[in-house]
Amino acid sequence: MAGTALRRRLSWQVAPVSAVVPETPSVRTITLDVPDWPGHQAGQHVDIRLTDEDGYVAERSYSIASAPGEPVAITVERLDDGEVSPYLTDELRAGDELELRGPIGGYFVWAPPDGGPLLLLAGGSGIVPLRAILRHRQRTGSAVPARLLYSSRTLADVIYHAELDRPADGVEVIHTLTRQQPPGWTGYARRVDAGLLGEVAWPAAMMPLAYVCGPTSFVETVSQALVQSGYPPERVKTERFGATGGS
Amino acid sequence: MESLDGNAIGGLLYDVFGTEMTAATGICGGCGTSSKVAEFAVYLDAPGTVARCRSCGSVLMVFVKVRETTCVDLRGLASLG
């Protein structure tokens, strides 16, 4: 099965939605039952295409939230002025069909042979591909040490909260809440900056592998700070979701 | 408008090249900087998709969908592979 992946066509296909699950008030995870799915790597994404009755087409990309071997799932954040995301979070339901193509991507991917230690840096919905990486790490029994720094506006905005509160062995999860913190919060309470990274990131001397994902401004700030702290640029992988994380 | 990066055009690149391209290395014809296609600064949603060098801003790749055909111009790249 592994050898067939390289030369296949990347074709659009239709798949039924098997579940739509709320993660936060504005975020849903949509699980699909994709016929003949060729498998995927942790960090890859799919393109989704919506067509209305007049033939108008809207296309967006979403990171795959599930690990290789699990059913394909995407996690979508509703943007109030978005054209596609409100449909996916509020209208789509189990039994509907979604047109997609994938998996796509070969740069922002991780598998155990890539090693570590892993530094995963998520801004908002940037957590999605990093969660797939963590799930893959756990499912393969990898012992690569991993640290996740996850920036969210408030505690209610933390996606996969329960899952991240029970990290696998060898995984540390550090949150920062940038807009509002619950009473008694002792964690970080500001946007990720060089100082915060200095306290959380693996030292550069350990030759860590970093994955940074989120809005463009988050990715720019964090990746530049890591490189300035000594991380070789080729050990800092980036994926930008744009100022509003797509729509 | 802030740019995305080459990850966002993975599907488009697959259409044009027939294979995964985001991990390929491109050399800017303007300044000689070498980077992964995934690291290019990408501007979507224009009348076409434009990928620029993150170092000097030169245009590296332009994709235009003319009716049902995607046309690609790579003249801004000194090499791609």
Added chain:
Amino acid sequence: MSPVSRGFHRRHQGPAETAGRVPPGQYLTKDFPVLSAGPTPRTALDRWSFSVGRVGRQKTWNWAEFRALPSQDVTVDIHCVTKWSKLDTAWQGVSVDTLLDLAGHDGPFAMAHCDGGYTTNLPVADLTGGRAWVAYGYDGRPLEPEHGGPARLLVPHLYFWKSAKWVRSLELRDTNDPGFWENYGYHMYGDPWREQRYAGD
């Protein structure tokens, strides 16, 4: 056609009273989408200038001089080649007729040059007769950088890629040479009512 996604609708404005104002293949929008081929230039007003004319014989105005020229308030419909149309947009700017008169115009064609390197080509005939402006105000406020400020070309009877953002000069020429998008396959003229999106349309 792809299967219809149950319950999905594009965003759209109202119906009947807009009939006849929307070119073929276009959808109405209430938003003002920002499309760009590159980063937003940010030119300081004390370094901004605008020029009109043939290379070597251009008339140039600085910001203060340009703002002192007679200006007009116009309300026009705009049509983007990416299929959105926006009706009744309000602009303030200097008519290109005024600029060409002051520059002593000649040359059948013009190439608009912009900060960031964008270019687009137009016949001078389409820049005159009250059909084109260099606009520095939108909706009663100074034009925002993401929409082309300090000033952009405004030529509403053609697809909006011809209304070049961050415009700095109109270079008059004898030949109709392709600008940025025209070079990559877009139509040399771009009449939305004849749906001239791509070369050969």
